[in-house]
Amino acid sequence: MRKVYTHIDQIVGPVITLRAKGVSYGELARIRTRDGGSTYAQVIKLKGEEVSLQVFAGSKGISTGDEVEFLGRQVQLDFSSDNLLGRTFNGVGEPIDSRPRLQGAEPIEIGGPSFNPSRRIIPSQMIQTGIPMIDMFNTLVKSQKLPIFSVAGEPYNELLARIALQAQADVIVLGGMGLKYDDYLYFRDQLASSKERTILFVHTAADPVVECMMVPDMALAAAERYATAGKDVLVLLTDMTAFADSMKEVAVAMEQIPANRGYPGDLYSQLASRYEKAVDIEGSGSITILAVTTMPGDDVTHPVPDNTGYITEGQFYLKGGVIDPFGSLSRLKQLVNGKTRPDHAPLMNAMIRLYDAARKVRQQQSMGFSVSTFDQHLLAYASEFETRMMDLAVNLSLVEQLDLGWEILANHFTEAQTTIPGKLLATWWPKNRAA
Amino acid sequence: MSTSSGHVQGVSGNMVTVAFSGDVRMNEVAFITLPDLGGEAVRLKAEALRLKAEVIRIRSGECDMQVFEDTRGIEVGAEVSFTGQLLAIELGPGLLSSTYDGLGNPLEALANRCGFFLQRGVYLPTLDRQRTWAWQPIARLGQRLSAGHALGTVPEAMFTHRIMVPFGIIGQVEVIDVAPPGDLTVDATVATVRVLATGEVRALTMVQEWPVKRPVSCYAERLLPSKPMTTRTRIVDAFFPVAEGGTACVPGPFGSGKTVFQQSVSRYAEADIVIIAACGERAGEVVETLREFPELIDPRTGRSLMERTIIICNTSSMPVAAREASVYTAITLAEYYRQMGLRALLLADSTSRWAQALREMSGRLEEIPGEEAFPAYLGSLIAAFYERANIVRLEDPNLGPSQGSVTTIGTVSPAGGNFEEPVTQSTLAVVGCFLGLTYARSYAKRFPAISPSESWSKYLERLRPALDAAYFPGWVDLVNRLQRLYIAGQKVGDQMKVVGEDDLAQADFERYLAAEFLDSVFMQQNAFSEVDSSPSNERTALLLKLTAQVVDHDFGFRSKDQARETFTELTATVRDWNLAAEGSEDYRTLLEKVHSRLNASAAARAA
Ligand SMILES: Nc1ncnc2c1ncn2[C@@H]1O[C@H](COP(=O)(O)OP(=O)(O)OP(=O)(O)O)[C@@H](O)[C@H]1O
Numbered sequence A: 001m002r003k004v005y006t007h008i009d010q011i012v013g014p015v016i017t018l019r020a021k022g023v024s025y026g027e028l029a030r031i032r033t034r035d036g037g038s039t040y041a042q043v044i045k046l047k048g049e050e051v052s053l054q055v056f057a058g059s060k061g062i063s064t065g066d067e068v069e070f071l072g073r074q075v076q077l078d079f080s081s082d083n084l085l086g087r088t089f090n091g092v093g094e095p096i097d098s099r100p101r102l103q104g105a106e107p108i109e110i111g112g113p114s115f116n117p118s119r120r121i122i123p124s125q126m127i128q129t130g131i132p133m134i135d136m137f138n139t140l141v142k143s144q145k146l147p148i149f150s151v152a153g154e155p156y157n158e159l160l161a162r163i164a165l166q167a168q169a170d171v172i173v174l175g176g177m178g179l180k181y182d183d184y185l186y187f188r189d190q191l192a193s194s195k196e197r198t199i200l201f202v203h204t205a206a207d208p209v210v211e212c213m214m215v216p217d218m219a220l221a222a223a224e225r226y227a228t229a230g231k232d233v234l235v236l237l238t239d240m241t242a243f244a245d246s247m248k249e250v251a252v253a254m255e256q257i258p259a260n261r262g263y264p265g266d267l268y269s270q271l272a273s274r275y276e277k278a279v280d281i282e283g284s285g286s287i288t289i290l291a292v293t294t295m296p297g298d299d300v301t302h303p304v305p306d307n308t309g310y311i312t313e314g315q316f317y318l319k320g321g322v323i324d325p326f327g328s329l330s331r332l333k334q335l336v337n338g339k340t341r342p343d344h345a346p347l348m349n350a351m352i353r354l355y356d357a358a359r360k361v362r363q364q365q366s367m368g369f370s371v372s373t374f375d376q377h378l379l380a381y382a383s384e385f386e387t388r389m390m391d392l393a394v395n396l397s398l399v400e401q402l403d404l405g406w407e408i409l410a411n412h413f414t415e416a417q418t419t420i421p422g423k424l425l426a427t428w429w430p431k432n433r434a435a
Numbered sequence B: 001m002s003t004s005s006g007h008v009q010g011v012s013g014n015m016v017t018v019a020f021s022g023d024v025r026m027n028e029v030a031f032i033t034l035p036d037l038g039g040e041a042v043r044l045k046a047e048a049l050r051l052k053a054e055v056i057r058i059r060s061g062e063c064d065m066q067v068f069e070d071t072r073g074i075e076v077g078a079e080v081s082f083t084g085q086l087l088a089i090e091l092g093p094g095l096l097s098s099t100y101d102g103l104g105n106p107l108e109a110l111a112n113r114c115g116f117f118l119q120r121g122v123y124l125p126t127l128d129r130q131r132t133w134a135w136q137p138i139a140r141l142g143q144r145l146s147a148g149h150a151l152g153t154v155p156e157a158m159f160t161h162r163i164m165v166p167f168g169i170i171g172q173v174e175v176i177d178v179a180p181p182g183d184l185t186v187d188a189t190v191a192t193v194r195v196l197a198t199g200e201v202r203a204l205t206m207v208q209e210w211p212v213k214r215p216v217s218c219y220a221e222r223l224l225p226s227k228p229m230t231t232r233t234r235i236v237d238a239f240f241p242v243a244e245g246g247t248a249c250v251p252g253p254f255g256s257g258k259t260v261f262q263q264s265v266s267r268y269a270e271a272d273i274v275i276i277a278a279c280g281e282r283a284g285e286v287v288e289t290l291r292e293f294p295e296l297i298d299p300r301t302g303r304s305l306m307e308r309t310i311i312i313c314n315t316s317s318m319p320v321a322a323r324e325a326s327v328y329t330a331i332t333l334a335e336y337y338r339q340m341g342l343r344a345l346l347l348a349d350s351t352s353r354w355a356q357a358l359r360e361m362s363g364r365l366e367e368i369p370g371e372e373a374f375p376a377y378l379g380s381l382i383a384a385f386y387e388r389a390n391i392v393r394l395e396d397p398n399l400g401p402s403q404g405s406v407t408t409i410g411t412v413s414p415a416g417g418n419f420e421e422p423v424t425q426s427t428l429a430v431v432g433c434f435l436g437l438t439y440a441r442s443y444a445k446r447f448p449a450i451s452p453s454e455s456w457s458k459y460l461e462r463l464r465p466a467l468d469a470a471y472f473p474g475w476v477d478l479v480n481r482l483q484r485l486y487i488a489g490q491k492v493g494d495q496m497k498v499v500g501e502d503d504l505a506q507a508d509f510e511r512y513l514a515a516e517f518l519d520s521v522f523m524q525q526n527a528f529s530e531v532d533s534s535p536s537n538e539r540t541a542l543l544l545k546l547t548a549q550v551v552d553h554d555f556g557f558r559s560k561d562q563a564r565e566t567f568t569e570l571t572a573t574v575r576d577w578n579l580a581a582e583g584s585e586d587y588r589t590l591l592e593k594v595h596s597r598l599n600a601s602a603a604a605r606a607a
């Protein structure tokens, strides 16, 4: 028997409170508003008969006399492995692509339990993206969780879209949070060509805040289903700072004591429980997570990027339109760099070392110090490196990236100046290869 | 004590408020029954889902409990049954090589039962019930023993595992029966004793339970730490040594190398037993240990590293309340092996996640918050935790005297990498050794990124005799001198950033190069190189002497460029030597190269 109540006692922010019986923690409720509309809400606190719910569509226009019906179940996602692909949903899992509801779907739990650590395996395969600053310099590894730290205004969504189109993955799940409507349309159009392997969960900036909070759970619940069925799933989330801000909003409405700059004390655990869904399953599929995290005020010590950095396995820094080779790090790259080509790791290290040296020369030059001949070579190298490798428009296979790396080095340096071991130079230095 | 029952009154996150009748103890364990089983029951084929929880506050007929599971589905009115028992862990043979969650549930067995995902409400015994152990009695009939005294032993891996009179027994017991030698399961009765104070007769097995939040204190006396706990990380062992039975903390911003350092210590430290508490961090990092340790042979014992290791794994997506318990579970296991006269080393990564678990609970309890919303009692809980590290003298009537120890090294993850925050500060106030990792050093790839200027160890002087004996006479003096030399060189380096190189005096510039040399060849160390990751004491002693020789050497440089060139070359040579296996061709030639470079400049000056 379903329980229906018609008196709401309190409405604060997106949270409503009423008196009810036999309600369980986390339970889903439907609210029917006076104008005939309806929205969902979830129980987030029980205190005697006092029940607090977060209203997915926000409390705007909710009346104390609206009807609240408890549904006797938790928040779920309608899942169907065939019919989900190519579709677009909102944060609550309802289709928003003007196509009918899913047929033959099975409701699945979201925010499910964590993967048993003893059943994880050590990640061992790279994911090629065609982007040299990733593949060659900070390799993305299957089952890795990596944020893209970015200042507002950087082309992070373009980068995500490119990765979505080019990365080797069976299924791509995109979770948009606080997206500008234009960005939503951009993703929709960009990903149209690979529709058959893509699912979108979208919350736009105009949508209610609670729906934003649900997006990662929806996206990851779907991803988990595909991964346990043997698929390699790439989950792209943008922007996790909007997600954290939505949690902050609800926490404030609940009068929780903030820990750091208004964010709730469980921010770390909340972010971690999402990121830790990344997994490589023995004898089955995998989940890899790339998540844009914009840094308010370009401040990496802001609670959202800071807590994220403590959770993820490295980070990409998007700065000045490129992936910065110094601040960026893939902590798992050493697990795969040994297996690509023998020259990969030493070439990468040499190129970064020289680029770092060039950067120092640039600084000295700007302070008015004189520049030696070798310094001139460094500077020329740096600008070629930037245009031919760092530019996000570059799209090459890993083998092409490595070959290009050698070519650029040979354009500016002698073999000895690279300090790469002689054995490798004998095989890979362009002149030696031609001979 | 009779057990009580109650009903749920409220739920907020992982905190549940319960109205009870009868008596309830602080930190008592209770189970909450979930009324509607939904899909889970089908998967589990269980009778009912019962979630484990712990009492953390009691006020006028109601108690607040932290639930060790996801609380979704709990209803007001749900039944709660109290156990009368404090949160405890099973102790006995079979702990080594295992991986448990924060409450002591074996993760492998959970996976065998529930599959890929952890299921709430499933609790399995910590110790394997089927496995048998070769029991050897020690206690004699009629003998009077106290808590912690051995009744007998069983071999576990390379250790003689003492089966002891339970730590909770008060006063003496008289042995009235002892099982003869044989292969027994942990549940078999190995001895029967009469508790003298009460006259109660108790059948003892190889298993005892201990409440994790209470220190085990069945020892004759606590001793002053006087021996080093060698980690094989040079900068630590030489400049900021950790004492056996002492404590150290390792704070650092994300990505600065806390986990890599702890992983290195877990492999190479001179401990008998290593307990790894993966507390609220990444599951992936535990997997590396889990998959690699069984394959790695410890050269000192010839056995796999896993055989001396226990992993307590309550990673960041596992329930937060169990994370809070996990550090206590881990240190209780360390204390248990200490009671056998072994050197246990506890590595907790990261204690900040434990502190955050406390903060989350404190927020739900609506306590008055302290700094950054951490509870006001944070400092005293941290102090009490590190106080459980110690080195003790054990007296056993049959086995004689021995020493056992618990050494604790905890990482701290300060918000924003700022050491001024409450967890770092509370920890610094109580530990003996501070290994501060800095962003600047890790960004510059100077690993381990332990700051030579900010870190300190209170043990260096206290360990002087032991260190001088372990390395060479005068070791500590040399270390102190090099430390001063490093600081002096650093100052020049800072100055140089402002005035530029040209305006520096030649002698100052050489001082700077000497400090850089010391940093590059001795303080930095490649944790991923098979050779450099774990040098022997002899090799470290040799390297420190060699470093001193170079920095003390009078090269008679005529220009800064010349000085820089020489030091660059020497640095490269010694760094290569660090990677060369002892006894290899490179090992010899590179060492010769350094010496001949030193001799050459001496000869040049003489001429
Ligand atoms: N001793 C070392 N030698 C070489 N590289 C290192 C060393 N220590 C750390 N690193 C590099 O730094 C990365 C991060 O190290 P680690 O995971 O130990 O950081 P952490 O301080 O534990 O970070 P977090 O707080 O996010 O857990 C490693 O993946 C590795 O690339």
Ligand SMILES: [Mg+2]
Pocket (backbone or CB within 6 Å): B258, B259, B260, B281, B349
């Ligand atoms: Mg770490």
